[in-house]
Amino acid sequence: xxxxxxxxxxxxxxxxxxxxxxxxxxxxxxxxxxxxxxxxxxxxxxxxxxxxxxxxxxxxxxxxxxxxxxxxxxxxxxxxxxxxxxxxxxxxxxxxxxxxxxxxxxxxxxxxxxxxxxxxxxxxxxxxxxxxxxxxxxxxxxxxxxxxxxxxxxxxxxxxxxxxxxxxxxxxxxxxxxxxxxxxxxxxxxxxxxxxxxxxxxxxxxxxxxxxxxxxxxxxxxxxxxxxxxxxxxxxxxxxxxxxxxxxxxxxxxxxxxxxxxxxxxxxxxxxxxxxx
Numbered sequence: 001x002x003x004x005x006x007x008x009x010x011x012x013x014x015x016x017x018x019x020x021x022x023x024x025x026x027x028x029x030x031x032x033x034x035x036x037x038x039x040x041x042x043x044x045x046x047x048x049x050x051x052x053x054x055x056x057x058x059x060x061x062x063x064x065x066x067x068x069x070x071x072x073x074x075x076x077x078x079x080x081x082x083x084x085x086x087x088x089x090x091x092x093x094x095x096x097x098x099x100x101x102x103x104x105x106x107x108x109x110x111x112x113x114x115x116x117x118x119x120x121x122x123x124x125x126x127x128x129x130x131x132x133x134x135x136x137x138x139x140x141x142x143x144x145x146x147x148x149x150x151x152x153x154x155x156x157x158x159x160x161x162x163x164x165x166x167x168x169x170x171x172x173x174x175x176x177x178x179x180x181x182x183x184x185x186x187x188x189x190x191x192x193x194x195x196x197x198x199x200x201x202x203x204x205x206x207x208x209x210x211x212x213x214x215x216x217x218x219x220x221x222x223x224x225x226x227x228x229x230x231x232x233x234x235x236x237x238x239x240x241x242x243x244x245x246x247x248x249x250x251x252x253x254x255x256x257x258x259x260x261x262x263x264x265x266x267x268x269x270x271x272x273x274x275x276x277x
Contacts, residue, residue: 020138020145021093021173023126028052028081028088035225036076037180040210041095044148045069045079046112046123049088052081056107063087066113068152072098072106090123093173094145100159110156122148171196171203172210176218183222184246189215223247224260231265232272238265 021041028050036055045054051064056077063069063079071077073095081087101108112119122144129137129144153159175192192207192215193200207215227245230236236244242253257265 017096018094018142018145018149019096020126020142021095021170022177023093023123023130023141024091024177025127026087026089026091028086034078034080035180035222035229036078038076039073039093041073041093042098043069043071043077044092044094044152045071046090046120047087048090048120050082050085052079052085052087054079054109061109063109066111066116067109068112068119068156069109070099070101070107070152075106077107090120090127092123092126092145092148102158108156108158112152112155115151115155119148119151122151171198172207175203175207175215176211179215179219179222183219183226184244186248187219187246219246220256221260224257227253227257227265228261228268231269241265 034055036058045068047063047065047067047069049065051062053060054063054069054077055061056071056075058076060080079087079089099108126141126144129140175196178192178195179187189200189204193203196203198206204214207218211218213221223245227241227247230241230244234241238254239250242250245253247253247256254265257268261268263271
């Protein structure tokens with residue numbers, strides 16, 4: 001019987017200082033308006049299938065199956081799906097570190113076609129752990145993330161550094177993502193307090209401290225951003241735009257839009273069409 005022994009060499013290598021926040025799986029079904037947004041933490045974005053584009057700081061980059069996108073904290077981004085080949089993707093949120101990419105960029109996009117089976121194994125395992133939430137699932141997810149990061153660094157040859165400490169509660173992240181996904185619905189402070197299982201007044205204080213504005217202000221900003229997309233890219237009338245963006249009335253929408261953008265919705269639409277001529 002042949003035996004091979006590989007003793008561990010002692011080095012100064014340290015684990016990546018990441019902290020696992022969440023993982024989501026999504027498939028585009030023509031029911032999601034892509035809105036640019038910013039997180040105070042980094043995101044890992046894996047395209048499981050389909051194609052589309054990833055918009056970073058207003059610049060579009062084509063993405064397709066087996067592409068991997070890593071975006072540092074504080075960078076505006078969103079994804080857009082092809083209607084003929086819908087995007088199917090996994091997103092991981094993590095804090096505690098920033099990545100250093102070539103050319104001082106705050107993001108990287110690369111194909112991991114050759115390694116996709118290996119990398120997706122870790123993401124699938126994290127999804128399963130989060131869904132089932134068996135004993136010590138948090139520890140397993142954190143360790144899987146650490147291995148995934150090292151695998152990605154091997155593949156794309158970039159480095160990381162410890163990020164400034166930013167304490168983001170899971171409750172605030174949950175509220176933020178809920179607003180982004182459900183801004184068309186009737187959302188109240190009571191709704192968000194029930195979602196986060198927090199006292200309503202404490203929830204408002206915590207969200208404002210972590211995100212820089214109140215939950216209702218963030219909801220209004222999200223709706224305004226959605227209305228701007230509709231004004232620029234559809235022929236909906238103003239009443240339809242207001243309703244589709246989640247505003248209870250055209251008059252309230254007009255008031256919020258003017259205050260936020262410094263012009264009326266009609267003037268904004270005219271400026272968009274003038275710029276695209």
